[in-house]
Amino acid sequence: MADNAPIGVFDSGVGGLSVLREIRTRLPNESLLYLADSGHVPYGEKSPEFIRDRCRSIVSFLLEQGAKALVVACNTATAAGIADLRLLYPDLPLVGMEPAVKPAALATRSGVVGVLATTGTLKSAKFAALLDRFASDVRVITQPCPGLVERIEAGELDTPGTRSLLAGFVQPLIEQGCDTVILGCTHYPFVKPLLREMLPASVALVDTGAAVARHLESVLATHHRLADGLSSSRFWSSGDPRRLSAVLPVLWGENGTVSYCSV
Ligand code: DGL
Numbered sequence: 001m002a003d004n005a006p007i008g009v010f011d012s013g014v015g016g017l018s019v020l021r022e023i024r025t026r027l028p029n030e031s032l033l034y035l036a037d038s039g040h041v042p043y044g045e046k047s048p049e050f051i052r053d054r055c056r057s058i059v060s061f062l063l064e065q066g067a068k069a070l071v072v073a074c075n076t077a078t079a080a081g082i083a084d085l086r087l088l089y090p091d092l093p094l095v096g097m098e099p100a101v102k103p104a105a106l107a108t109r110s111g112v113v114g115v116l117a118t119t120g121t122l123k124s125a126k127f128a129a130l131l132d133r134f135a136s137d138v139r140v141i142t143q144p145c146p147g148l149v150e151r152i153e154a155g156e157l158d159t160p161g162t163r164s165l166l167a168g169f170v171q172p173l174i175e176q177g178c179d180t181v182i183l184g185c186t187h188y189p190f191v192k193p194l195l196r197e198m199l200p201a202s203v204a205l206v207d208t209g210a211a212v213a214r215h216l217e218s219v220l221a222t223h224h225r226l227a228d229g230l231s232s233s234r235f236w237s238s239g240d241p242r243r244l245s246a247v248l249p250v251l252w253g254e255n256g257t258v259s260y261c262s263v
Contacts, residue, residue, distance in 0.1 A: 007070070013041035102133075111138050116169060
């Protein structure tokens with residue numbers, strides 16, 4: 001039995017497009033609804049209560065658009081809001097994101113793992129629990145990256161300003177001997193080429209987009225809700241839709257229709 005209703009995906013801004021790409025690759029028959037909460041980006045320095053409220057409003061909007069499942073394509077929003085969403089919507093297939101601590105702890109040879117993420121993610125109880133569970137045998141160096149999301153939102157993927165900001169975040173990880181660096185924010189895969197240049201070739205970069213797409217597939221399969229039809233995608237922004245339209249060809253790989261929504 002197939003279900004060709006769309007999957008709702010959201011992030012504070014364009015970061016979740018790095019996850020959306022993985023979903024499209026893994027599940028090409030699925031129709032996708034993407035909401036960039038660009039009117040409220042960045043989430044990284046905002047309170048958990050504020051982000052929880054944003055999650056509620058956005059999920060309710062995406063459900064009104066007919067979403068059969070939801071992906072919180074944002075580590076910060078998952079840390080602050082997914083438990084609340086699960087209580088509100090116990091029957092909804094719901095997938096969140098968290099920094100890939102487990103695979104990184106298994107992969108490291110130096111025993112030192114770096115985590116680049118937002119302040120909100122790194123300060124969350126969910127992240128502390130993740131470290132307790134999977135990283136007791138490794139040293140974890142956490143590095144918040146204030147200002148980086150704003151640059152990526154502005155399309156500054158490789159400008160002198162982005163380079164110098166990123167170099168400042170990466171340097172302590174190199175100095176402390178990290179051989180594995182976790183990209184703990186969905187915006188950061190878009191600066192992977194810069195990170196590759198800045199880090200020694202022996203350092204592995206780990207992100208979660210592909211794993212989330214795989215997990216989504218198994219959740220949909222369990223609920224008998226995988227699609228078998230022709231897929232489509234629709235985009236909304238709570239900020240200026242023209243800005244999202246302008247970056248879609250680069251970050252999503254093709255043009256798309258973007259509407260404004262006042263969630
Ligand atoms: N992309 C988000 C994440 O994965 C949050 C970025 C932000 O708005 O600060 O954490």
